[in-house]
Amino acid sequence: MAGLGSLPGMGSPAGDEALLARVVAGDDRALEQLYDRYAGLIYSLALRISGSADLAEDIVQETFWRVWRRAATYRGLRGQVSSWIISIAHHLAIDERRRQRTRPVPVYDQDDRPVLRELEDQHSDISDTVLADERQRLISTALASIPPEQREVIDLAYFRGLSQREIAGRLDLPIGTVKTRVRLGLQKLRDALEAQGFVLEDLAD
Amino acid sequence: MSEHPTESLAAFALGVLDASEATIIAAHLRRCAGCRAEVEQFQQVVGLLPYSSPPQQPPAHIKQQLLARIRVMQPETVIPPAPRPQPWLRAALLLLLVVLVGLGAYAFRPIPDAAQPAVVAFLASPQTIGHPMQSSQPGVYGTMYLQHGQRRVVLVVQGLAPPVAGRVYQCWFAAQDRAVPLRTFTVDDSGTAELMIDIPQPVDSYHQVMVTIEQAGGSQTPGSQVVLSAPI
Numbered sequence: 001m002a003g004l005g006s007l008p009g010m011g012s013p014a015g016d017e018a019l020l021a022r023v024v025a026g027d028d029r030a031l032e033q034l035y036d037r038y039a040g041l042i043y044s045l046a047l048r049i050s051g052s053a054d055l056a057e058d059i060v061q062e063t064f065w066r067v068w069r070r071a072a073t074y075r076g077l078r079g080q081v082s083s084w085i086i087s088i089a090h091h092l093a094i095d096e097r098r099r100q101r102t103r104p105v106p107v108y109d110q111d112d113r114p115v116l117r118e119l120e121d122q123h124s125d126i127s128d129t130v131l132a133d134e135r136q137r138l139i140s141t142a143l144a145s146i147p148p149e150q151r152e153v154i155d156l157a158y159f160r161g162l163s164q165r166e167i168a169g170r171l172d173l174p175i176g177t178v179k180t181r182v183r184l185g186l187q188k189l190r191d192a193l194e195a196q197g198f199v200l201e202d203l204a205d
Numbered sequence: 206m207s208e209h210p211t212e213s214l215a216a217f218a219l220g221v222l223d224a225s226e227a228t229i230i231a232a233h234l235r236r237c238a239g240c241r242a243e244v245e246q247f248q249q250v251v252g253l254l255p256y257s258s259p260p261q262q263p264p265a266h267i268k269q270q271l272l273a274r275i276r277v278m279q280p281e282t283v284i285p286p287a288p289r290p291q292p293w294l295r296a297a298l299l300l301l302l303v304v305l306v307g308l309g310a311y312a313f314r315p316i317p318d319a320a321q322p323a324v325v326a327f328l329a330s331p332q333t334i335g336h337p338m339q340s341s342q343p344g345v346y347g348t349m350y351l352q353h354g355q356r357r358v359v360l361v362v363q364g365l366a367p368p369v370a371g372r373v374y375q376c377w378f379a380a381q382d383r384a385v386p387l388r389t390f391t392v393d394d395s396g397t398a399e400l401m402i403d404i405p406q407p408v409d410s411y412h413q414v415m416v417t418i419e420q421a422g423g424s425q426t427p428g429s430q431v432v433l434s435a436p437i
Contacts, residue, residue: 028276031272031275032272035271039263040260040261040262041256041260042255043260043261044255044258044259044260045255045258047261054326057325061267061274061325064271068275079252083248083249086255087252132260135256136258136259139254139257140257143257154254157220159254163223164216164221164222164223167221178216178221179212182215183212183214186247187215189250190246190247193250200246
């Protein structure tokens with residue numbers, strides 16, 4: 001089934017499922033392959049949410065550790081393996097970000113750590129990079145196309161981990177308005193993605 | 206309640222509802238396939254948000270640490286039990302056991318002496334200095350990572366053959382008049398080990414570190430087979 005965001009040449013959802021089944025069976029080489037596919041995505045997400053290279057590195061490691069330890073629990077969930085891995089990382093990163101609010105941690109300026117910017121992954125070839133860039137362009141374009149006040153609440157929710165109550169407080173809006181902006185923003189984002197050719201997986205019973 | 210909470214479905218998918226409201230929506234979703242399908246579509250859209258940033262590869266040692274952490278759980282790399290357990294070895298094994306049990310429930314809180322996340326943080330710290338170690342054996346590499354004035358080091362070795370039956374590798378720190386025995390270890394089938402070691406005195410009070418081959422269970426005085434060494 002064509003999943004959301006699947007493009008030719010990418011790690012296919014069916015391939016990921018097979019890898020995860022091998023992880024359940026204790027095959028660490030399968031975990032290594034999942035790492036090679038998704039560590040870059042997870043790391044950039046963790047960097048964006050936590051603002052710290054040290055924390056992002058810990059989040060990447062802990063995410064794949066949990067994939068290793070909890071692979072069997074995925075079997076009962078719906079959706080793609082990649083979404084599951086992302087959700088583990090997102091949860092960890094938001095938790096850590098909330099913890100940081102009470103315990104300020106020096107944020108490393110990324111220019112002090114230039115080695116982090118190198119693409120060290122020997123397993124990716126040019127086509128993977130081109131597809132990753134293309135995917136990033138499509139999604140960024142879709143995000144840029146929705147009204148800024150809707151994009152703002154989505155950003156505060158997803159990348160800062162704020163609740164609707166906290167967003168309402170920060171923007172001085174009623175909670176109902178926040179809910180509406182979330183709804184309209186996600187609907188417009190969905191429509192923009194579909195207009196660019198993304199196919200939403202039909203998970204209905 | 207027969208009405209559909211359409212205003213809240215997107216917020217539910219984005220995870221911004223408070224717990225009590227989310228519980229109510231979740232209960233409705235269990236009964237309503239239409240709302241469930243809409244939530245799942247929203248969740249797919251939310252799941253694409255991370256792709257809006259360009260991917261950046263993490264440093265290679267993250268993957269090494271992860272795989273080392275996984276392989277230490279597997280039977281081939283368990284430290285062999287000592288035939289005559291000595292107090293410090295028992296303490297080291299107990300520490301390892303506590304760490305392994307703690308890692309299973311690791312909830313991203315700092316755990317005292319948690320090995321692998323602390324190793325990662327230690328290696329990445331700007332205060333950490335790496336001392337390459339010398340070996341008489343070709344293909345064997347070791348680095349001792351330390352911070353001046355501290356009592357914790359990380360040893361990374363590569364290219365070591367697994368010790369023969371009945372033997373282990375052991376670390377030592379040498380001060381003026383004696384060698385301090387520290388933890389024993391073995392290597393995985395790629396010949397790699399990464400260890401965090403706590404030493405009794407700050408690292409600067411020692412003048413040498415070394416790795417030897419000893420009888421299983423470790424020794425109180427170093428034997429003659431020195432595999433790796435470095436001045437401090």
